[in-house]
Amino acid sequence: MSPASLVGTGGARVQIEGVHKEFPVDGRSTPALVGVSLEVSAGELLCLLGPSGCGKSTLLNIVAGFLPPTGGRVLVDGTPVTGPGPERGVVFQEYVLFPWLTVAQNVEFGPRLTGMEAARCREIVARYLDMVGLREHATKFPVQLSGGMKQRVAIARALANNPSIVLMDEPFGALDAQTREVMQEELSRIQRLEHKTIVFVTHSIREAVYLADRVVVMTRSPGRIKEVFTIKLPEVRDRFAPEFTRYEAAITRLVKEEVAMVRE
């Protein structure tokens, strides 16, 4: 089995056009997102940064098709999003594994729905469990896993379905620092190979600079786009390079501003 036979189909373009979102709070509608416009090119990895509660998950939910925007729209390769679909894989902030399925069955969930033959499903499961380092836990149930392990199953489950777009909501948040760096390197390797379109929410500026083609910094709630950084660094990045640190410092300054204003 050559890795190329399992390589994905490449990414799709995502256009977020003037998206507004309001939630009813105590009977009054309260804005969560205000006029967010953003274009993610096919094969781009875009990181979303912003203070807690600024609307990152909400924006991801709208692109995933779980929530309708109050105003504006989202297009995928020119087609408006009206609901969830398998071309947009999601890694949830809270993992959301199927507790009645084993680790392997969770990863297999998407491929099985396509009617793929069992042998090929097994191949895919093995590949992605290897990728997240959980091969020997294949027959365990989610209750038997730690938070970080669950998170890695959720990542494997989303990628095994070979979506052209992956929406990842703090996918490495529950991992220890070492595993986190390994997963970052793995994701960046997959990305060089498969060129998916990835929207990646994180609170770690280092992680964003390591992974992203562009970093979007959002304002405090109600969320707007504050600034977009294009990271002009080589594909394989050195976390200790001076340019890396310069990006980190510039983005940190901006995020701190917003977080400080939340506290006032």
Add this chain to the structure above:
Amino acid sequence: MIRTAAFAGVLVLWGLVAYGNRALALMNPVLLPTPGEVVAVAAPQIRDGSLARHLAVSSLRIVEGFGLAAAAALGLGLLVAVWVPARLALEPMIEFVRPIPPLAFLPMFLVWFGLGETSKVAFIAYTTFFPMFVGISASLSRVDVMLLRAAASLGASRRELLGRVVLPAALPSIVLALRLGFGLAIFVIVGAEFMGADAGLGNLIMEGRVFFNPAQIVMGALLLGVLGSLANGLLLAAERRALKWRALP
């Protein structure tokens, strides 16, 4: 271990009270049968096979009535969970009928379905349907929306969401509703057999009352307890097998 000891303890206590009452003549001894008397009443009925017949007749009624009600509760529960017009039409009706104590309708069941098996089975089905329907439809419509989102974003259609997410997610609560329904079936069989039955444990108890034989009443009650705990044990074992993902060591 603890269970066996507790059972033995209750038996000993019963013996002490009943034989003590006999010795001290506190209460008419006929009213408080001793374990020995119950065994004496049961022995000939075990030998001539009539006790086994009563047990079999009651068990069959319970299984049939419960089975019907469980099938209806599952079917309608599913319908209500997936189709909003059905919920709007059915739920108010069911909520209206549900609080009426089923015993109030027992005479009507005899009028409608006659004195034969049908009236008993129908009465058990009617009584056990409501709690099972309420439990099942609630658990089916309260499945965590995040699980549905996860499955939908992996490509599940509406039908696949139902089969692969809603049903397995609701299974623990469905099994619980079925266990409660079965317990209730054993609860109401006696009432159903009080009226116009010629066999069954309820009939045995009724006979004990009519012919003033408290030992037979106690025997009937004990057998119902045995039946109930056996059935519950079976259902619990089935539940543990089906839900082994929930509580793992």
